Structure formats: structure tokens, C-alpha cells
Amino acid sequence: MRATPATDEGATANPSRRTFLKAGAAIGGGLLLEVSLPLRAFGVAEAAPAVLNAYVRIATDGTVTIVSKNPEIGQGIKTMLPMLVAEELDVEWASVRTEQALSDPAIYGRQFAGGSRATPLHWEPLRRVGAAARQMLIAAAAADWGVAPAECDTLPGVVRHAGSGRSAPYGSLAARAAALPAPDPASVPLKDPARFRIIGVSQPGVDSPLVVTGQPLFGIDVELPGMLHAVFVKCPVFGGRVRRANLEVVRAQPGVTHAFVVEGGEAFDGLASGVAIVARSHWAARKARLRLDVDWDEGAAAAQSSEGFAREAARLARRAPAIVIARDGDVESALSGAKRVVEAAYSYPFIAHATLEPQNCTARVEGARAEIWAPTQNPDSGRKIVARTLGLAEADIKIHMMRCGGGFGRRLMNDYMVEACWIARVAGAPVKLVWEREDDLRHDFYRPAGYHFFRAGLSDAGRLVAFRDHFVSFGADGKFASSAALSATEFPARFVPNLELGASLLPLGVPTGPLRAPGSNALAFAFQSFLDELAHAAGHDPVAFRLALLGPSRVYAGTQTPAGSTPDFDSGRMAAVLTEVAARAGYGRRTLPPRSGLGVAFYFSHLGYFAEVVEVAVGPTGEVRVAKVWVVGDVGSQIINPSGAENQVQGAVIDGLSAALGQTITLERGRVRESNFHDYPLLRIDRAPPVDVHFLRTDHPPTGLGEPALPPVVPALCNAIFAATGRRVRRLPVDPAELAAGA
Amino acid sequence: MQYTILVNGDRRRVEADADTPLLWVLRDDLGLKGTKYGCGIGACGACTVHVDGVATRACTLPVARLGARAVTTIEGIGNNPLGRAVQQAWLATDVVQCGYCQAGQIMAAVALLASVPQPNDADIDRAMAGNLCRCATYPRIRAAIKRAAGLPVADTRYGS
Numbered sequence: 061m062r063a064t065p066a067t068d069e070g071a072t073a074n075p076s077r078r079t080f081l082k083a084g085a086a087i088g089g090g091l092l093l094e095v096s097l098p099l100r101a102f103g104v105a106e107a108a109p110a111v112l113n114a115y116v117r118i119a120t121d122g123t124v125t126i127v128s129k130n131p132e133i134g135q136g137i138k139t140m141l142p143m144l145v146a147e148e149l150d151v152e153w154a155s156v157r158t159e160q161a162l163s164d165p166a167i168y169g170r171q172f173a174g175g176s177r178a179t180p181l182h183w184e185p186l187r188r189v190g191a192a193a194r195q196m197l198i199a200a201a202a203a204d205w206g207v208a209p210a211e212c213d214t215l216p217g218v219v220r221h222a223g224s225g226r227s228a229p230y231g232s233l234a235a236r237a238a239a240l241p242a243p244d245p246a247s248v249p250l251k252d253p254a255r256f257r258i259i260g261v262s263q264p265g266v267d268s269p270l271v272v273t274g275q276p277l278f279g280i281d282v283e284l285p286g287m288l289h290a291v292f293v294k295c296p297v298f299g300g301r302v303r304r305a306n307l308e309v310v311r312a313q314p315g316v317t318h319a320f321v322v323e324g325g326e327a328f329d330g331l332a333s334g335v336a337i338v339a340r341s342h343w344a345a346r347k348a349r350l351r352l353d354v355d356w357d358e359g360a361a362a363a364q365s366s367e368g369f370a371r372e373a374a375r376l377a378r379r380a381p382a383i384v385i386a387r388d389g390d391v392e393s394a395l396s397g398a399k400r401v402v403e404a405a406y407s408y409p410f411i412a413h414a415t416l417e418p419q420n421c422t423a424r425v426e427g428a429r430a431e432i433w434a435p436t437q438n439p440d441s442g443r444k445i446v447a448r449t450l451g452l453a454e455a456d457i458k459i460h461m462m463r464c465g466g467g468f469g470r471r472l473m474n475d476y477m478v479e480a481c482w483i484a485r486v487a488g489a490p491v492k493l494v495w496e497r498e499d500d501l502r503h504d505f506y507r508p509a510g511y512h513f514f515r516a517g518l519s520d521a522g523r524l525v526a527f528r529d530h531f532v533s534f535g536a537d538g539k540f541a542s543s544a545a546l547s548a549t550e551f552p553a554r555f556v557p558n559l560e561l562g563a564s565l566l567p568l569g570v571p572t573g574p575l576r577a578p579g580s581n582a583l584a585f586a587f588q589s590f591l592d593e594l595a596h597a598a599g600h601d602p603v604a605f606r607l608a609l610l611g612p613s614r615v616y617a618g619t620q621t622p623a624g625s626t627p628d629f630d631s632g633r634m635a636a637v638l639t640e641v642a643a644r645a646g647y648g649r650r651t652l653p654p655r656s657g658l659g660v661a662f663y664f665s666h667l668g669y670f671a672e673v674v675e676v677a678v679g680p681t682g683e684v685r686v687a688k689v690w691v692v693g694d695v696g697s698q699i700i701n702p703s704g705a706e707n708q709v710q711g712a713v714i715d716g717l718s719a720a721l722g723q724t725i726t727l728e729r730g731r732v733r734e735s736n737f738h739d740y741p742l743l744r745i746d747r748a749p750p751v752d753v754h755f756l757r758t759d760h761p762p763t764g765l766g767e768p769a770l771p772p773v774v775p776a777l778c779n780a781i782f783a784a785t786g787r788r789v790r791r792l793p794v795d796p797a798e799l800a801a802g803a
Numbered sequence: 804m805q806y807t808i809l810v811n812g813d814r815r816r817v818e819a820d821a822d823t824p825l826l827w828v829l830r831d832d833l834g835l836k837g838t839k840y841g842c843g844i845g846a847c848g849a850c851t852v853h854v855d856g857v858a859t860r861a862c863t864l865p866v867a868r869l870g871a872r873a874v875t876t877i878e879g880i881g882n883n884p885l886g887r888a889v890q891q892a893w894l895a896t897d898v899v900q901c902g903y904c905q906a907g908q909i910m911a912a913v914a915l916l917a918s919v920p921q922p923n924d925a926d927i928d929r930a931m932a933g934n935l936c937r938c939a940t941y942p943r944i945r946a947a948i949k950r951a952a953g954l955p956v957a958d959t960r961y962g963s
Contacts, residue, residue: 134901134938264897271902272890272909274837274877278902281836289831314820343820343827416841416849416903416937465839465903466937497842688961703897707940711900714939737846737935746928748941750958 110234112193113242114167115145115186118234122217124151129161129168130178131437132267133467135766136704137178139266141186143700147258148190148251150214151230158266163439163459171461173437174472174574176666176764179700183762188245193237195248200237201228216257253698262703267463279435279462282422284490288317289342290483291349292493294334294503297358297730298570299326301333305354310337313351315344318487322479328505328571329441329473331449336483342494361569361730366409366509369727372566373511373532377405381530381562383538386548389558394526398517402597405513406586408792410506410725413575414740417465418500421480424490429456434477435464442474446481468715469574473505501740502732505573506725508534508544512586517558522598524609526558529587534568541568543578547619549626550583551664552591554616555609570727576715577767580665584771585720585778585792588661592779593788602660602779603642610635629664633694636756638662638671641692644754645673653677655801656687657783661775668768669694672713674776678784682796682803684721686749686777689713691769693755696762709769710751716773718743722793806866810835811879821867826850828866829876837877837906841935848934851907852876858914858930877906880913885951889913892951900938908934912948921952924960 109119117125126142126149142158161168194214201219202209205226212221220227253259270277295301302321310319316339324333335354339345395401422433430452436442439459447454464471476493484491495503510533517526529550534541546563553559575581595605613632618625638660642648647658655678662671675687691709699705722741726733734740778789785799797803807816810833817832824843829835829852838861841849845860852861853875880886889912899905908931915922915930922930927948936944946956 134899134903136900262897264894265899265902267902268894268897268899271899271905272877272893273881274835274906276836278836278839280840283834283836341823341827341831343823343831347820347822414937416839416847416901416935418840464901466901468937494840497844707897707900707943710942711939714941715937718939736844737842738844742935742937743939743941744932744935745941745944746932748939750942750961 110238112196112234112238113189115189116149116193118230120231120234122155122229122231124149124156124230125159126156127159127161129171131171131173131439131461131464132160133173133437133464133471135173135178135708136265136701137173139263140701140704141178141182142266143258143263144182144186145190147256148187149194150216152216153258153263155217160461163443163461165440171439172472173467174469176668176767179762179764180667185245187250188248191248191250192243192245195243196237196240197230197233199240200233204228204236259700260698260702263701264703277463278417278465279422279433280417280420280465280494282433282462282492284422284424287422287490287492288338288340288487289345290336290338290480290487290491290493291345291496292322292334292336292479292483293349293352293354294332294499295356295358296502297356298328298361300356300358300361302335303355303357305335305352307335310348310352313344313348315339315341316348319348320486322482325449329475330445331478331482332475336486338483338487338491346496358730359569364569364727364730366727369509369566370407370511373407376532376564376566377511377513377530379564382564383562385546385561385563386553387560388553388556391526391528391558391560394558395515395517395528398526399520400518400597401515402518402594403515404590404593404788404790405511406589406790407511408509408582408585409723410509410570410727411575411719411723412501412504412506412725412740413468413470414501414742415464415466415468415470418497419470419476419495420493421477422490422492423477423480423484425450425481425485428452430481431458432477432481433460433462434474434480435462435471436474436477437464437467437469437471438474441472442477445474445478449478450481450485468576469578470504473573475503497737498735501725501734501736504725505542505571507575507578507581508541508568508572510544510582510586512590514590516590516594518594518598522600524552524556524594527552527556528560529562531561531563533563533565534572535565536567538565540565542572543574544572545579546583547624547626549616549619549629551587552609555611569730576712577665577770580663580767580771581716581719581774584661584663585774588663588772588775589778589789592659592661592775592782601648603638603647606638606660606662607635610638627667630669633669633758634662634664634671637669637692637694640754640756641671641673641690644692644752645675645690647673655679655784657780657785659776659779659781659783661772661779663768663771665771666766666768667695667763668765670768670772672772672776674773674780676777676780676784678781678799680801682799684781684794684796684799686717686747688749689751689773689776691751691753693753693769694758695755695765695768696760697757698762699755700762705755705765706753708765709753712767712769713751713773714743714748716770717749717777720774720777720792720794721747724793804867806869808866808869808874809871810874811876811882817866819866822865824862825852825864825866825869825874826861829861835876835878839903839906841904847904848907848911849904851910851934853880853910853914856914856917858911877910880910883913885916886913889916889947889951892947896943896947896950898940898943898947900940904934904936908936908944912944912951915948916952921954922948924958
């Protein structure tokens with residue numbers, strides 16, 4: 061990939077004013093990206109810090125600015141990515157300020173927050189960016205001193221030549237270094253990890269001082285001159301369309317400047333049909349909304365309901381699966397020859413993301429250009445949708461990635477971005493669109509519900525010899541809806557001689573999408589709970605049963621199919637975290653009071669190996685108190701920012717408990733019943749347990765932490781409830797009424 | 804209607820409908836964006852401010868009902884030593900993930916410590932249960948409150 065240099069005649073006329081930006085490794089593609097852009101293209105004045113590459117600027121006073129390319133959603137990326145650069149650049153972390161990049165794929169490649177991908181994608185390339193900049197500083201110093209660069213070394217922020225005792229701070233070298241050719245990042249040496257001074261040391265969030273003093277940082281805080289405020293009212297039934305609306309009444313409300321119908325299209329992640337109300341203040345727009353009366357054409361989804369799906373799933377379960385996902389051995393004969401057959405049906409509901417900052421976007425559309433300030437996890441896809449919908453060129457759309465008040469996958473979709481742009485264009489003024497909480501819960505891309513019908517056989521010795529899942533999920537034409545799939549490598553696939561994973565699909569008129577640990581957050585519950593049932597049926601200890609199933613340490617190769625790929629799975633790494641967490645929690649070695657219990661589960665997702673133990677106490681009325689959670693994870697050789705890592709893991713665990721203990725999105729007549737936090741509860745501090753986090757360091761490249769700690773906590777919780785009460789939770793969320801003493 | 808309200812020690816004049824929640828007056832009329840909108844029904848605590856020192860949900864308090872009472876927001880809480888101590892404890896504990904709820908959390912924590920300088924875990928649960936954190940930084944919120952109070956930060960609920 062080679063970006064075309066921007067033309068700037070003034071810069072070429074005066075070479076001294078010309079500083080080149082040489083991007084290091086193009087992240088994502090693994091290609092060398094050489095961009096030469098005049099500094100002025102970035103609006104940087106002459107006396108400004110020297111630009112060593114697309115990520116690093118150094119001022120004469122030694123202040124280092126490091127750009128963070130990806131959106132910050134609370135995962136700590138704006139701290140972590142610059143740490144990688146700073147380590148190899150060899151500077152004091154205290155001298156670094158970090159800066160959020162604009163969305164600019166030509167310079168930064170893909171910029172997104174999703175799939176716990178940032179660590180594996182950037183671990184090496186961004187260290188090389190820092191190392192390349194360090195080489196340029198060394199080269200500048202060596203040229204000054206007339207010595208060979210190889211004789212020079214660095215201390216944090218300083219190049220020195222041991223032979224002559226000379227040294228020079230980076231700030232004094234940066235301007236000359238910036239004029240030198242950038243080395244090939246692939247050729248620059250990297251530090252021995254034993255010498256890391258920044259990586260592996262807890263660094264607090266770089267924006268936290270602004271957060272705790274209430275400075276404007278988030279998308280919802282954006283304010284533009286002449287800005288108007290919008291609300292956008294969509295049909296409560298997904299896919300419904302406006303027939304007519306009392307726009308005259310709405311327009312007559314105080315403060316209202318515009319009210320209009322948006323035709324919209326069909327795609328859930330695009331512009332939907334609805335009514336836009338624009339006013340001089342958010343409150344005025346919201347009050348006017350109370351007077352809005354819309355006649356909706358509700359469309360086909362109005363016939364859909366959660367209850368109907370469950371009924372239909374039970375009906376489909378009696379038939380053979382429509383899709384065969386995996387088939388090993390002969391399940392039928394293995395079941396008939398088994399000593400014991402266990403059968404169970406598991407299900408989980410739709411759930412919402414509920415980012416605490418509701419969806420919002422501020423946009424200015426003038427002629428053929430749009431400028432957008434959005435809390436987004438995925439600006440590139442937003443740009444494409446805006447370009448397509450408004451008929452703009454992608455190059456004419458500038459996107460500021462604002463700090464997101466939570467993401468969890470919701471802001472991988474940019475429906476609110478295209479809404480704001482459309483409304484701003486019609487209104488002819490900059491517009492801030494803010495969704496109300498009710499809009500947010502009722503127009504999400506939900507974690508899909510799912511229904512698993514398991515049958516498994518145990519041998520005389522209590523070994524698992526046959527396993528079958530008929531998964532009733534959502535989709536059409538043999539293709540799963542977003543985040544509703546089951547892969548051929550779902551554990552225990554490949555660990556049981558006779559196994560069949562099959563699926564049948566229900567048509568769905570409701571948007572679904574990735575929610576933190578998509579797929580895994582639900583599948584872990586079903587599979588690891590049923591495995592627990594099997595351990596108990598076999599009369600084996602649940603940890604020992606799982607270790608026996610994992611067998612000897614071995615790498616099971618991943619798969620590449622047109623539908624997607626799955627990574628390699630190392631059974632030894634999983635056995636190790638499971639063994640360690642059992643030891644740390646005292647699993648099987650402690651006597652607990654009545655109606656208290658420990659549950660265990662493991663899960664591999666997003667390249668992370670996690671095993672967790674939950675301790676619960678169940679009250680007489682069935683109220684579940686999670687007393688403590690133990691987590692052991694293996695995400696490779698290095699925990700880049702230990703404080704951030706622990707925070708992510710604790711958050712993921714409590715997030716999983718929060719969903720399992722109380723959350724349901726209920727569909728009735730094609731619309732969502734829940735509307736706000738009174739009926740869609742998040743776990744509160746009084747029910748949030750202490751979470752003990754421990755990492756095993758293994759000789760593997762580091763991988764991400766936003767997601768993989770979440771999936772195992774849900775089955776570990778349910779398995780603990782079984783240990784405490786003898787009741788098996790087979791349907792989420794946990795229903796205390798079913799757990800009451802004597803129920 | 805025109806109202807003169809006392810915010811962070813300053814008298815501020817605003818033109819707003821009587822039913823406008825204080826939240827939107829702060830954010831959109833006074834440019835104080837630190838107080839956040841999360842639910843609009845007083846269920847999440849993101850909009851917590853102090854009204855005469857009492858932790859109050861600004862999203863459900865109409866500006867007309869404020870009267871002469873003094874409002875303190877996250878932008879002003881650092882002027883008070885306890886407020887500054889809590890902000891410092893939040894930083895020292897590295898509490899923040901996304902940060903959206905944290906202004907409300909800090910305001911609730913300052914109100915707690917003003918009335919209970921040495922809170923135990925039950926006090927913290929009672930005072931803080933109205934403030935949601937979607938990122939679930941609860942273990943660190945608990946620790947930061949104790950740190951601000953000069954207490955050992957361990958969670959004493961387990962095993963007690």
C-alpha cells in the first residue's frame with residue numbers, strides 16, 4: 061500500500077519548512093507504509109515539535125507526543141498503545157503526552173476497538189514504530205558527533221556516545237532526526253523484554269485527570285458554534301416505517317426549528333425511517349417529542365416475540381438440525397451404547413449493550429463535506445455508510461473519534477452517526493443528536509437469544525463418549541444472524557470421539573450484533589454448564605472431569621472456512637489455568653456453609669485462556685449473593701499494563717455476572733418491553749464481589765483482555781448455584797424464585 | 804423563565820423552562836459538561852451533583868425547584884479539600900475505565916465521606932448503590948473511597 065503524497069507547493073518551495081512524515085509499519089496489513097506529507101497539511105506551525113513518524117512528535121523541550129490510533133472506549137487503549145511506542149523509543153513515560161488520532165486509514169490502517177484485537181495486532185508493529193524513531197535520533201546524534209550510530213546508545217530521552225562521553229537530549233536532536241530517512245521498521249532491533257521499563261509497569265489512564273475533574277471529553281460533550289439539538293424517533297417495531305406524523309404540531313413547540321420525516325432504508329446499521337426533531341436545546345427537542353404522534357407501518361417484525369421464539373425453538377428441537385456444523389464418529393450408536401445418557405435444554409435471552417453514554421453524534425455537513433464527532437468503535441464503517449447514504453465522497457468525511465462512554469460492541473455499528481449527518485444536512489446547521497436511554501435500549505443490536513438441546517453419553521468409567529447439541533439460533537438461508545453462530549471447534553468438539561453439533565435457524569426481524577465476547581458470552585454458559593452436569597452425572601469432581609476431557613497437552617489446529625476462521629487451541633494452556641484457579645480458590649478443599657457453593661468453568665475466546673471459580677451464597681428466598689470470584693488467565697508472555705489489565709478483567713467478570721443475574725430484553729409484538737435501568741438492571745456496587753485476578757505468563761505473544769475473562773464467569777456462577785442448592789440453572793437470567801428453599 | 808442559580812460558588816443567570824432538569828441547564832446553558840446524562844429517571848446516578856451538600860440527581864430536579872440552594876458539580880468539587888482528596892484517591896487507585904459515570908461516583912463518594920468520614924463496606928454499599936458503573940469498576944471505587952478516608956483498602960466483605 062502506498063499513499064499518494066499530498067501536494068503543497070509552498071512546502072516544496074522552501075525545503076526548510078518541509079518536514080516529512082514517515083509512517084512506520086502500517087498496522088493491520090503488516091506492510092510498510094511510506095507517506096510523505098508536508099507538515100503544513102496537518103496544520104502544524106513551523107516551531108512545532110518535530111514529526112518523526114505518524115505516531116511520534118518530539119518538542120525541543122523533550123516533550124514527546126505519541127498518537128493513539130484506535131478509539132478509546134474504556135479499554136485503556138490510549139494509555140496502552142503509546143506505552144508500546146514509548147518503551148522502544150526509550151523515553152520517560154512522564155515526558156509523554158498521548159493524543160487521539162483522527163480516523164485516517166491511509167495513515168493508520170484499520171482503527172477500531174473490537175475483538176480484543178489491539179494487543180495482538182500492535183504488540184510488535186508499534187514497538188517497531190518506537191524503535192525506528194529511536195534509530196533516527198541516534199543517527200542524528202551520530203552525524204553531529206562524527207561517530208558511527210552503532211557506537212551510540214540511549215538512556216531515557218537522551219542519546220549518548222560512551223566512547224566520548226557525549227550526550228544529547230532527544231529534544232535537541234528531533235528536528236534533524238525528522239529530516240532523516242526512516243529506517244525499515246522490520247530491520248530495527250527491539251529491546252530484550254527483560255529491559256522493559258514502561259511495558260509491564262502499571263500506568264494510570266492518561267485521561268483520568270480530565271475525567272475526575274469533569275472536563276469535556278466524550279462525544280456527548282461536543283459543542284459547536286450555532287449547533288442545534290436533535291432527537292430522532294424510530295418505530296418501536298424494528299423495521300417499521302413512518303406513514304404520517306403531526307409535524308405541524310411538533311414544529312409549533314417552543315424552541316423547535318425543524319421537524320421532518322426521514323425516509324430511510326432497510327439496513328439496520330444504516331439510516332432508518334423515523335421523525336427528526338431539531339431544536340435550540342436538547343430539552344426543547346425532548347419536550348416536543350412528547351407531542352409527536354406518528355402513524356407507523358409496523359411491518360413484518362410485529363409478529364415476533366421472545367415467547368414465540370422459545371415455542372418455535374422447542375418445536376424445531378424435535379426435528380433433525382437443518383445445518384450440520386461438526387460430525388465426528390457415530391453419536392447415535394455411542395448414545396445407545398452409553399452407560400448413562402444425560403439430556404438438557406439450555407437457553408439465554410436477548411440482551412442489550414446499554415453503554416452508559418447513550419448513542420450520540422455531532423455533525424456538520426456543508427456542501428459536499430461532512431465533519432463528524434462521534435463516540436465510535438469503528439469509524440471506517442461509519443464513513444462508508446455516511447458516504448453512501450448522503451452521496452458524499454469518503455475523502456470528504458472527517459471523523460473525530462471521541463472518547464466513548466462505554467462500547468461493548470454497540471458502537472461498532474454507526475446508525476447514530478448517519479442519523480446525525482442526515483439531520484444536520486436537512487437542518488442546514490451543525491447538529492448534536494442524543495438518543496434517550498429508552499431509544500438506546502429499544503434500538504440496539506442485541507446479543508441474540510439461543511436455545512441448546514443437548515444429549516450426551518457417559519461410559520462405565522464416567523468418560524464422555526458421545527455429545528450432541530442441536531442449537532436453535534437465528535438466521536436465514538443457512539446463514540447465522542450476526543453473533544448467533546456456533547463453530548465446529550466449540551469445546552468439547554475434537555475432545556469427544558462421537559460428536560455432533562447441528563443448528564436450525566429461526567427467521568429474525570430484530571438487529572443483532574457483537575456484545576463483549578460475542579458468541580462466547582452465551583455459548584460458554586450453555587456448554588460449560590452442561591459439562592458440569594455431565595461431571596456430576598459421572599460422579600466425578602468437576603475440575604478433574606474437565607482436566608481428563610482436556611487430556612494431554614496438545615495444540616489443536618484452527619480452521620479456515622469461508623464463514624470465518626477459528627484459532628489454534630492449546631489444551632495444555634487451558635489445563636494450566638484451570639489447575640491454578642482451582643488451587644487459588646481452594647476448590648474441593650474447603651467446607652462451605654449450607655446453601656453456599658463453588659462453581660468452576662473455563663473458556664477460550666479472543667485468544668485468551670481463562671478459568672474461573674465463583675463462590676455463591678443463596679439466601680432462603682433464592683437471592684444469589686456472589687461472595688468472591690477467582691480468575692486465572694493466560695494471555696501470553698507479557699501483561700502490558702498490569703493496572704489496566706486487572707481493571708478490564710474485574711470489569712468483564714462483573715459484567716458477566718450483571719447479565720446473568722438480571723438482564724433480559726423481551727420482545728413482544730416486534731418491540732422491546734424494557735425501557736430503562738429500572739427494568740433492565742445493571743449490577744450495583746452492593747452486589748459486586750471482590751475479584752481475584754492472576755495471570756500465568758507463558759511463552760506466547762501477548763493477546764487482548766477486553767473480552768476473554770467474561771465468558772467463563774457465567775457458567776461458573778451457575779455451577780456454583782448448583783453446588784449450593786442442587787438446582788441447575790438452565791435458563792438465563794438466574795431466577796431467584798426457582799432457587800428459594802423448598803421451591 | 805429567568806433563573807439565577809448558585810453553581811460552584813458563582814451566581815449564574817439562565818433562561819429556561821421551569822421544568823428543565825438541572826442536568827440540562829448545567830450542560831447546555833452553563834457549559835458544564837462534567838455532569839452526565841445516563842437515564843433521565845434518577846436510576847443511574849451519572850448526573851449526581853450536590854445541592855446544599857446533598858448528593859442529588861440533577862436529571863430529575865427541575866430548575867424551578869432549586870431556589871437559592873447551592874449547587875456543586877464535578878467541575879467545582881476540587882475546590883473543597885475533601886473533594887480534592889477523593890479525586891486524588893480516584894487517580895491513585897486508577898479507577899477509571901470509560902469514565903462516563905465517574906463524575907457521579909465521585910460526587911456520591913464526597914457526600915458519603917462528608918457525613919461518614921470512616922465508612923465501612925456497608926456504608927459504602929448504601930451510599931454508592933445508586934450509581935451505576937457499566938464498566939464495573941466497583942472494586943476500585945470501593946478501594947478509592949477507603950483510600951480517600953485513610954483506611955486500609957481491602958474489601959472486608961468476603962470472609963467476614
